Amino acid sequence: MTDHEQGGVGDVPKITLYNNRMSPCAQKVRIVLAEKVIPYETRDVDLPGKENLQPWYLKLNPAGVVPTLVDGDHVLRESSLICEYLDEAYSGDVSLRPDAPHLRAEIRLWMKHVDNSLHPSCGALQWPLAMRPRLLEMDRDEALALIAQVVEAPRRERQKRLFDKGLDAPDVRNAVGVYCQTIDRMERDLQDRDWLIGDHLSLADIVVAPYFQTLLQYGWTDLYAATHPRVTGWIERLQGRDSWKAAIKADFDAETRAYLRGIGTKAWPKIQTHMAYTGAS
Numbered sequence: 001m002t003d004h005e006q007g008g009v010g011d012v013p014k015i016t017l018y019n020n021r022m023s024p025c026a027q028k029v030r031i032v033l034a035e036k037v038i039p040y041e042t043r044d045v046d047l048p049g050k051e052n053l054q055p056w057y058l059k060l061n062p063a064g065v066v067p068t069l070v071d072g073d074h075v076l077r078e079s080s081l082i083c084e085y086l087d088e089a090y091s092g093d094v095s096l097r098p099d100a101p102h103l104r105a106e107i108r109l110w111m112k113h114v115d116n117s118l119h120p121s122c123g124a125l126q127w128p129l130a131m132r133p134r135l136l137e138m139d140r141d142e143a144l145a146l147i148a149q150v151v152e153a154p155r156r157e158r159q160k161r162l163f164d165k166g167l168d169a170p171d172v173r174n175a176v177g178v179y180c181q182t183i184d185r186m187e188r189d190l191q192d193r194d195w196l197i198g199d200h201l202s203l204a205d206i207v208v209a210p211y212f213q214t215l216l217q218y219g220w221t222d223l224y225a226a227t228h229p230r231v232t233g234w235i236e237r238l239q240g241r242d243s244w245k246a247a248i249k250a251d252f253d254a255e256t257r258a259y260l261r262g263i264g265t266k267a268w269p270k271i272q273t274h275m276a277y278t279g280a281s
């Protein structure tokens, strides 16, 4: 367990976050915890080692995914819902949702987009780089047996395709398309504002932000940097915040950054091929 003492609510963390530092879903929860200065402890779950499929973890999270947040007697799942829960349960000085119902609906629209489209797309991009190598070292039947244990059918099927085809799987091309469309939509939305739904950081920004960490860590920023100035400014503003430094930057030491940049650079030509196919340049 690692303590994240942030000098906020109470002295001793009563919150435990079942976490993986590479997980965008866990990252969004960590940003919320940091923005709201809520102390917590983390328990890392070894995703490449499939610890998330161990019976003890499935009892906490029957879908076998991180994050899970345990707050006293309450076990919370689903990262977007956890973010909303934290903002509601720990109202404090920092609110990450405006009061206006239509703006809350806009936040939920972004959450829906993230949960339904951007998150599985990020999985399709990350999995061949982060998970596949360990499985390829195993006997094929052993690897397939592990994948067969994945609880949710669409995720299981996707992992099978990504295991077989890596970055050539159709999921990867679709994923690049979803990223490009999302970036276009953000550029439009950010035309007259600094943050996705207005002049203040909100849960809308936080649930999207970690999917850009994936691009940053692999050096894939050409997906937006030269063509989408408002999106570029948005991510720079996020990176300048203390919450980003505490929740994301602190988890990536120089060695990890160099490693991720190395595997990302190797994969980039393939990502570019997919980009060209989607019409982005």
Ligand SMILES: N[C@@H](CCC(=O)N[C@@H](CS)C(=O)NCC(=O)O)C(=O)O
Residues within 6 Å of the ligand: 022, 023, 024, 025, 026, 047, 052, 064, 065, 066, 067, 077, 078, 079, 080, 115, 150, 155
């Ligand atoms: N809808 C879930 C998705 C969680 C999810 O997909 N977590 C990934 C890491 S970002 C995971 O645990 N993957 C494990 C696996 O696919 O085996 C949420 O938002 O919490």
